[in-house]
Amino acid sequence: MSWTLVIEEILYATLPVFAIIFVKNRWRYSLPACLAASLAYREAVVQLYPINDLAFHLWQYPSFLGHYAIGVTLASFYANRKMSVAKFNRLFPR
Amino acid sequence: MIAVTSLLLSQYLIGSIYSIDNNKAAFPVVLFALEYGALIYFVLTSPSASRVRSGFTNRVAISAGKISYSTYTWHLPIELGLYQLGLPALAWAAISTALALTVASWSFRNLETPFLELRNRFLAVKGWGQALSESERICDEVSVMAVSPDLVRFTF
Numbered sequence: 602m603s604w605t606l607v608i609e610e611i612l613y614a615t616l617p618v619f620a621i622i623f624v625k626n627r628w629r630y631s632l633p634a635c636l637a638a639s640l641a642y643r644e645a646v647v648q649l650y651p652i653n654d655l656a657f658h659l660w661q662y663p664s665f666l667g668h669y670a671i672g673v674t675l676a677s678f679y680a681n682r683k684m685s686v687a688k689f690n691r692l693f694p695r
Numbered sequence: 696m697i698a699v700t701s702l703l704l705s706q707y708l709i710g711s712i713y714s715i716d717n718n719k720a721a722f723p724v725v726l727f728a729l730e731y732g733a734l735i736y737f738v739l740t741s742p743s744a745s746r747v748r749s750g751f752t753n754r755v756a757i758s759a760g761k762i763s764y765s766t767y768t769w770h771l772p773i774e775l776g777l778y779q780l781g782l783p784a785l786a787w788a789a790i791s792t793a794l795a796l797t798v799a800s801w802s803f804r805n806l807e808t809p810f811l812e813l814r815n816r817f818l819a820v821k822g823w824g825q826a827l828s829e830s831e832r833i834c835d836e837v838s839v840m841a842v843s844p845d846l847v848r849f850t851f
Binding site for chain 2 (some may be wrong): 606636638639643644646647652655656659664667668671672675676678679
């Protein structure tokens with residue numbers, strides 16, 4: 602039995618360091634790198650472990666690096682006022 | 696609408712391909728994260744008076760956002776506890792959802808809020824009140840993110 606609450610606690614412990622690699626425009630490199638690392642970890646787990654052990658290993662921190670990266674990138678955009686009304690949204694004003 | 700439709704469609708396709716074991720495959724979870732991220736970006740970059748924005752900033756959505764952490768914390772033990780009773784699937788889903796939301800509302804009001812007020816008093820003493828106000832303003836503005844608890848929890 603595993604629960605994402607444990608992963609969340611690890612996130613809060615590591616977030617200050619994790620956020621450093623997303624300062625300014627670093628997300629351009631950090632976001633794809635984290636997504637790739639997340640996918641690579643998950644693929645390695647699927648290949649290496651039997652089906653009964655997959656759930657535990659897939660619920661570990663590296664599995665969610667991509668999630669963290671997306672969240673931190675969006676938060677950074679928003680906090681730094683980089684989210685003006687996007688061009689595609691101007692097509693649907695109301 | 697396009698973002699929501701593509702999200703639902705891809706979840707249906709992933710479900711068709713991987714069935715209930717989709718969380719034991721490498722790709723689907725990361726795809727869902729990207730889609731929810733795109734949805735949040737889409738909503739936050741839509742005009743403040745737009746329908747898509749109001750769909751996430753109405754009273755119901757904001758209330759759901761406020762109790763999202765409590766819901767996230769309580770839903771699993773409630774769901775698993777009720778699962779032991781062997782109820783029909785629909786009854787189990789309905790009762791566990793209703794009970795999780797009820798307990799979460801109680802928990803938000805009687806546990807979470809007092810601790811948040813304690814935090815506010817502590818930070819005010821430390822002179823960090825302005826930073827707190829700014830972070831709360833941002834969190835309020837993006838309370839829309841609460842509709843995607845997994846992503847939100849990894850964001851703030």
